[in-house]
Amino acid sequence: MIQTPYPVEILTAAQMARADSLTIAEGVSGMSLMEKAADAVARAANQFLQKSSGRRVLVLCGPGNNGGDGYVAARLLRSPRIKVRVASLTPRDELHGDALAAASAWDGPVEPTETASFQGVDLVIDALFGAGLSRDIQGPAAELIQRLNKWRRESGQNVIAVDTPSGVDGSTGAVRGVAVEADATVTFFRLKSGHLLLPGRVHCGQIVCAHIGIRSRVLKDIAPNTFVNAPGYWLDSLPLPRIEGHKYVRGHAAVMSGGPSHTGAARLAAQAALRAGAGLVTLASPSAAMAINAGALTSVMIREADGAAGLTALLADPRLNAVALGPGLGVGPATRAQVEAALAPATNKRSCVLDADALTSFQHDPQSLWGLIGAAPGPVVLTPHAGEFARLFGAKEEPPAEAPVSKLERARAAARESGAIVLYKGPDTVVAAPDGRATILIEASPWLATAGSGDTLTGIIAGLLAQGMEPLTAASCGAWMHARAAAIFGPGLIADDIAATLPQVWRELTPAPT
Numbered sequence: 001m002i003q004t005p006y007p008v009e010i011l012t013a014a015q016m017a018r019a020d021s022l023t024i025a026e027g028v029s030g031m032s033l034m035e036k037a038a039d040a041v042a043r044a045a046n047q048f049l050q051k052s053s054g055r056r057v058l059v060l061c062g063p064g065n066n067g068g069d070g071y072v073a074a075r076l077l078r079s080p081r082i083k084v085r086v087a088s089l090t091p092r093d094e095l096h097g098d099a100l101a102a103a104s105a106w107d108g109p110v111e112p113t114e115t116a117s118f119q120g121v122d123l124v125i126d127a128l129f130g131a132g133l134s135r136d137i138q139g140p141a142a143e144l145i146q147r148l149n150k151w152r153r154e155s156g157q158n159v160i161a162v163d164t165p166s167g168v169d170g171s172t173g174a175v176r177g178v179a180v181e182a183d184a185t186v187t188f189f190r191l192k193s194g195h196l197l198l199p200g201r202v203h204c205g206q207i208v209c210a211h212i213g214i215r216s217r218v219l220k221d222i223a224p225n226t227f228v229n230a231p232g233y234w235l236d237s238l239p240l241p242r243i244e245g246h247k248y249v250r251g252h253a254a255v256m257s258g259g260p261s262h263t264g265a266a267r268l269a270a271q272a273a274l275r276a277g278a279g280l281v282t283l284a285s286p287s288a289a290m291a292i293n294a295g296a297l298t299s300v301m302i303r304e305a306d307g308a309a310g311l312t313a314l315l316a317d318p319r320l321n322a323v324a325l326g327p328g329l330g331v332g333p334a335t336r337a338q339v340e341a342a343l344a345p346a347t348n349k350r351s352c353v354l355d356a357d358a359l360t361s362f363q364h365d366p367q368s369l370w371g372l373i374g375a376a377p378g379p380v381v382l383t384p385h386a387g388e389f390a391r392l393f394g395a396k397e398e399p400p401a402e403a404p405v406s407k408l409e410r411a412r413a414a415a416r417e418s419g420a421i422v423l424y425k426g427p428d429t430v431v432a433a434p435d436g437r438a439t440i441l442i443e444a445s446p447w448l449a450t451a452g453s454g455d456t457l458t459g460i461i462a463g464l465l466a467q468g469m470e471p472l473t474a475a476s477c478g479a480w481m482h483a484r485a486a487a488i489f490g491p492g493l494i495a496d497d498i499a500a501t502l503p504q505v506w507r508e509l510t511p512a513p514t
């Protein structure tokens, strides 16, 4: 059974500071948190040193508590075998609070970072800036980080970042001027969104989340609404077939096909909906494409449906409880009319997934799509890639450096604006709901960058919605299953392989029979 190594909640830097202060208010000292944080860093460092048989560590300390963690880690790591040097950006007499106490407890020499040499170093601990990073890094700190990154690339030695790679914004994942490239990042209590969003994620390397004595109960006050998209978030609501069930209990999904020369995308989606567990899947095909579609389908059923009127007639059957459209439909008024038909009021609570051309067809008038979504009989999931997202929600100009707007916040704003669940694709796929809840995908496979893989995702989500899964969890679970299938299949993956690999994903998620 698959395990996620991280707790499910994700915090912003401000929420983490609140978790620290609530804990300190309960009587735990800041110094005790710092000792435990540094202990986790030292343990990670020891693991790296054991693997590389290295003995010489350089700890780079900044002006705040991140630097304080560095001083404590230096003290914990030092031993007859392991030689530790400390270099600081700031003179000791400019430190305050716990950082000053930590620096005072280090009785070794402290070098200025400007002249600190990397010669002969086996491992660097980056304790320059963490949650307190508040502006772009410039001047001597920027030069140091550039020197560190160059040394790492040229020497092949490792860097461990404390809390966040210095220069990565912990909440947005943005690089503030320049950022450390780490092999591992040791963070505390809960992941921050900047660990999972690009480009921050790439700077982090392997991520360790350590327990430092902050109790989970502080989360009641903080009420986080961002979650790691991994089984821990949705496993309890994963739809499983029941012994007394039958196929209609598992839902009936419909996928709209494009015309005779554009049928493959919808078939990929339909096949994926079936593999995701929908009891029945019907491909709604224009009459001109019936022969082509029928010749290529076996377990997916087929019904003739021309244009919006054909779709309306098909959806009159209330057992059709999920519909997917967009892949291969073409951009224009005909597709807009089909979206209108799919979202038209109905007696059943029919869910809808809109992707690709169904989204682009509304690029000049997204408000009319929001109107249709508002009146729709059930939940609506939009699955834009970056281009489609920009077309629908506006290509926001480069945010000012003081306030970078993250992909997470842009997805959240889009969900609020549209009234739909918005799945914003990419290696750091974000799924956001209009009520503010959001997930960030932790599983990513670059093999997914292949034609038709998005069509398959549309189908998987439709299949999960057909089984009655709540839409934020269906979209999140769909994105995870899609990425997991790609990770299992690996090199050479084409879109057809994703649905074919879903049974293995299901096996990982399903308890073994006892």
Ligand SMILES: NC(=O)C1=CN([C@@H]2O[C@H](COP(=O)(O)OP(=O)(O)OC[C@H]3O[C@@H](n4cnc5c(N)ncnc54)[C@H](O)[C@@H]3O)[C@@H](O)[C@H]2O)[C@@H](O)CC1
Binding pocket: 017, 020, 030, 031, 033, 034, 035, 037, 062, 063, 064, 065, 066, 067, 068, 069, 128, 129, 130, 131, 132, 133, 134, 135, 136, 137, 138, 141, 162, 163, 164, 188, 212
């Ligand atoms: N009690 C706590 O709050 C705990 C904090 N911990 C550590 O403390 C860190 C947060 O500490 P702080 O809030 O002191 O923040 P940091 O140590 O991340 O940085 C704050 C300092 O950096 C300066 N600064 C910010 N951006 C800069 C820039 N671009 N260029 C130059 N200077 C810049 C600020 O003026 C301030 O002096 C966490 O990341 C974590 O490593 C851990 O020890 C666990 C407990």
Ligand SMILES: Nc1ncnc2c1ncn2[C@@H]1O[C@H](COP(=O)(O)OP(=O)(O)O)[C@@H](O)[C@H]1O
Binding pocket: 356, 385, 425, 426, 427, 429, 444, 445, 446, 447, 448, 449, 450, 451, 452, 453, 454, 455, 456, 457, 482
């Ligand atoms: N480098 C990557 N790493 C991880 N996932 C990726 C990467 N590139 C693309 N993907 C995923 O692959 C899918 C591609 O969807 P999309 O762009 O709509 O493709 P298509 O239109 O060809 O079906 C999305 O789920 C996206 O998140």
Ligand SMILES: [K+]
Binding pocket: 066, 126, 127, 128, 129, 130, 161, 162, 163, 164, 165, 166
């Ligand atoms: K750091």
